[in-house]
Amino acid sequence: MTWRYRLVFASIVFFFLLIVVRLFYWQVVRAPELSALAQEQYGTAVNVQPQRGDIETSDGFPLATSQITYLVFANPKEIQNKNEEILSLSKYLDVGVASLSADLALDRFWVPLESGVSIEVKSEIEKLNLPGIGFSQQYERFYPEASMAAQLLGFLGKDEQGNDKGYFGLEGYYDRLLSGKEGVAVQVHDAFGRPILASMNTTSNATDGQNLILNLNRSIQFLVEKKLKEGVEKYGASSGMIGIMDPKTGGILAMASYPKFDPRDYQDYPEELYMNPFISDLYEPGSTFKPIVMSYALNQNVITPQTRCNICSGPVEVGGYAIHTWNDKYFPGTDMISVIQHSDNTGMVFVAQKLGLDNMLTGLGKFGIGSDTGIDLQGEASAALKPKDQWYAVDLATTGFGQGISVTPIELLDAIAAIANDGKRMQPEVVKAVENPDGSIVGIPPKVLDQPISPQTAKVMTEIMVNAVNKGEASFARLKGYRIAGKTGTASIPIAGHYDPTQTIASFVGFAPADNPKFVMLVILNRPTASIYGAETAAPIFFDIAKSLLEYYGIPPSGE
């Protein structure tokens, strides 16, 4: 009898084990596949688009932000009265009747009609209660300050796959940070379409883009753009640009170019305007380069401020070329302070020859000439210096007064800023900090690139430049009561192997207050027609802006 009990028990255990094994098979081995099947039947997968990060000025105001718009789509198979709906929709959409007819005639379940539709238009269409019409939320770039700092911002375009992509400026350089990450959310619904809280639901893993907080001061940028436009028109220039930097941190306070474009409708403007000329246009800087060469020569002790030029009594012959001063006035035995004051080309030839080629090349390298500054904008260019064995005597001579050498405006501004910052050259930075989607902010610390001159030399050079402002050819435009260090520039433009005698690039570079500079500024006018001289065109613009800046910063006159 016992064996019967054992047989029954064994049978029960056997069938029990069979069930367990089968359950294991369905619940563990086939679980992922069956979950996916269930999700397909009851779940809705939704692509979650991340919101692109904002680009904000230092006061937290967005220069570029995202605006909610809608993609209007249709299901042609659900639309009975196509003609009626086409007429109704055509009143609100920017799409023609013919185009709508063609779209709604397609044998598809989903057809896009128009993207970028505003919330107001969407509400009006919703009120019509048209069957087969739906809306999908999108983000579109919105520029509250219109075209302010357009070349600095860049614009948001599309790549080959039709996805958003930033081009030029900050939108291009920081495209990955700003874009964020697309995600997918799955929600399970019952037979009536009501959402069920089930473990199959997955929250979206989309991440919004990070926000950029700039060093840019919105008020200063606005002022600079206004003054630049006025200046270009007043002096009949073909274009102009202004850059302002904090010499102590390298932070870009303002950067403007004129003419510019509207980043919202960038496709309506010529492509040449997309580039930021302040970082990508190369030019021969002319006399604004003299402080760089002079300061390095002082630093290397090859000259002192009181050194007398013994070749300055007339034009200087170098390598078969005669080098003249800008006004053909000569000052025999002039000292170095007067060389800068009179913007004396022959004096600078003397300095360059005293410096020698090796020192010149080393000095230029330390000042960052011939290489990228590393500014955080897409599109920076630079012209590498020629190898040492390709330099002739005349090249050394002309480099002394800023001709025969090509720089971008940002290179020059950064180099002059070193004189304003106790000889320390800082990396120019547009972005001050990055804000994460969770609100945490990561600052970008200032970076010292090099120390081309000592603090003592910087102080001496500053005084020489203050003297140039007070007694040089731009002294009529200077701000009385303030110590401002600066230098005019009237650079010839090379055309087909010679220099154009009728057109120039007029510029002025300077910083203020001289004793504790809050800003360093470079103003450039391209081919002004009212006057070719920097002292008469760029300098007045510089001092006009400097006056407003000093008032803005609450800096009282020093009484000098």
Added chain:
Amino acid sequence: MNKPVLLIFGLVVTIVALAIIRTSIANNIVTSGVVLAQIQEQSDQYKLENSILYEKLYALSSLTNVAQKAYDLGYQDQASDFVLGKQTVALKQ
């Protein structure tokens, strides 16, 4: 009852009780998906309204707009400093 039987009885009761509790909780929360969806919809609606208001705020407080409004109201900039580009010829009596 002896200890093993008591133990097995206790385990069975615990298992059954936990199963009943789990079923009860799952039944209750599964329908809260509807409420959560409503809350999510409300939250989305507020975010949308915030977004619209921010847009209006930025447009109104932009310096470009303020400057235009000031110009329309008649405010004008101070004239720039008058600059002589060349020396003028002094008239002699």
